Amino acid sequence: MTQRKRLSNAHSSSQSKRQSNSLVAPEEDDDLTFTQPSTSQVQKGLEKLTPAQVDQKTSEVVQYFLVRDQKKIPVRRTDLVKHVVKEYRNIYPEIIKRVSRTFDQVFGLKLVEIDTKNHMYILINKLETAEEASPISSPTNPKMGLLFVILSLIFMKGGVVRENVIWNTLKKLRVEPGEKHEEFGDVKKVVTDEFVRQRYLEYVRIPHTEPVEYEFHWGQRADMEVSKAKILEFMAQLHEQDPQSWSQQYREAHSCPSSTQASTSSQR
Known part of the structure; x- marks a missing residue:
């Protein structure tokens, strides 16, 4: 009886673990299958936000890139959306456009997507492109x-x-x-x-x-x-x-x- 009880407990434990894992799966899948919103979706999203809110989120993304760039680690779109953009994901293209413009005009850096399949970004110095000094x-x-x-x-x-x-x-x-x-x-x-x-x-x-x-x-x-x-x-x-x-x-x-x-x- 004791052995059967232990087996039963082990079975129920593994079953509850599988159920627990299934609860978090949709969030992971949702993050991994993120697709860029359409122009109309972005426009609708912007109408619900103030310019100050969009500027604040843009600044947060800029800071995230700068921190990661200190160690020359590429930024994955998945991580960017999950940890920084968050509830603003419906205006993601607009945020990235503003971030790119900020790096170009303020920092003299270029935001480059080096991996279009896995959507990975790096910053490069505009004054040190591949044609010039490395x-x-x-x-x-x-x-x-x-x-x-x-x-x-x-x-x-x-x-x-x-x-x-x-x-x-x-x-x-x-x-x-x-x-x-x-x-x-x-x-x-x-x-x-x-x-x-x-x-x-x-x-x-x-x-x-x-x-x-x-x-x-x-x-x-x-x-x-x-x-x-x-x-x-x-x-x-x-x-x-x-x-x-x-x-x-x-x-x-x-x-x-x-x-x-x-x-x-x-x-x-």
């Missing part, structure tokens, strides 16, 4: 210097590099992935976690490898922020060669970058 090439930031080396290697190797090649290259520069570096801390975590979350790098599992192997690609943020021409100049100076010595990379670096850039949110 902010990553600045020697005042050692961590970005580390990233610049990795992006250079990936670019020169045709856009993809196996993980072990990255680690071997860093070892030659006396940066040991398995040791704590005085500037970078845990090097492997910085490269495979931090740079990946920031969308500077993509860390991709190679299919059918045993043991499992990974490779690195340029991330969406790197495509937006980093000048490939600048990287080629850096490599040419390093090897004391003309940039055109690498004909394939030279063509890629000097092809029109605007065709591959993500559209800004204000264009959507």
